[in-house]
Amino acid sequence: MSQKRSIFEEVGDSPAQKPAAQPGLIDKGNKGARGMIRAWLVVLFVMVAAMIIVGGLTRLTDSGLSITEWKPVTGALPPMSAEAWDAEFSKYQEIPEYQLQNKGMSLTEFKFIYWWEWGHRQLGRAVGLVWAAGFAFFALTKRIPTGWTGRLALLGGLGGLQGAIGWWMVSSGLTGERLDVASYRLATHLGLAFVILGFITWYALSMGRTEKDLMQARRGREAKLFSMSTGMLHFAFLQILLGALVAGIDAGRTYIDWPLMAGGFFPPEPFSLTPVWRNFFEDPGLVQFMHRIAAYLLFVFGIVVWRRSRQSGNARTKRAFDWVAVMLFGQAVLGIVTVLHASPLHIAILHQLGAILLWVLILRARFLAQYPIEQSIRGS
Structure with missing residues (x-):
């Protein structure tokens, strides 16, 4: 005896089979x-x-x-x-x-x-x-x-x-x-x-993370925090380049007092080389001065970014920026110690390692601002 057909079932010679679910474009990207x-x-x-x-x-x-x-x-x-x-x-x-x-x-x-x-x-x-x-x-x-x-x-x-x-x-x-x-x-x-x-x-x-997860996470991106962390990343990159200039001419071993340089805010005779542009690459006092000033500015901007991260509703994102702030402070201290000890090998290389860690931590915090990890309401 044939079974009663559903009023929503298509009439045909045989019962219609349910088609298999097809993955979407995002899932195919996985x-x-x-x-x-x-x-x-x-x-x-x-x-x-x-x-x-x-x-x-x-x-x-x-x-x-x-x-x-x-x-x-x-x-x-x-x-x-x-x-x-x-x-x-x-x-x-x-x-x-x-x-x-x-x-x-x-x-x-x-x-x-x-x-x-x-x-x-x-x-x-x-x-x-x-x-x-x-x-x-x-x-x-x-x-x-x-x-x-x-x-x-x-x-x-x-x-x-x-x-x-x-x-x-x-x-x-x-x-x-x-x-x-x-x-x-x-x-x-x-x-x-x-x-x-x-x-x-x-x-x-x-x-x-899967492409699907990233696409969903992007909907909750914190645009302002992402933009500020991008600026901080570029600022840190500039500071890394200035550090390379310091290392290239051993400028870290010339002025070993802090916070002053040879007893003054500005190093003596910073523009003695000709043409003038050479001083920005080859004068030890001016190169170290630029590295110091950039460090102060980066530190201040880093605190501003960290303060902005307090407004994030995502606990992991806030924690990522906490680590950036901790490493930023540690790197600043390492820089001062390096100068005061005339850049000995073991301290100078530790300072360079600090730059790597800070660079990676900024990138991680920036990534989480762009792709925040899903959390429960209790965890927010």
């Missing part, structure tokens, strides 16, 4: 190995952060000019014999740094600075290989989520550009009367490293 890609990005993040620290140590130990040639492939092998070491040392003895500053250096002392620079370059090669292997694997196995191929390829392009800029920087110290690399080239090199680290951080944070 295809890909997001977890695996995020893990790969975290590995790249650690390696790039290590590159920045090793690069800082290379600069602080005056090791950056110990290798006078750029051989991206064959340069991966260090000298393997006494004759090879003598040949490398002979090349170094021809540049101004040796002739004007390190004349009489022994082969053992040369090996010390050589290994620092070789390690820095080797780590750069390792970063490139990890990126290339990961990108090729995810691309060939079609595991890259929709819309992410270009963004992940960008990391490799910036990495290649960074290698070229690294040599452009080193080459500035191999000719003429300059004892070190040009400070503005050092700032460019360090600045691009932080840009790469920033992209990796943002991508890793994005990969930690």
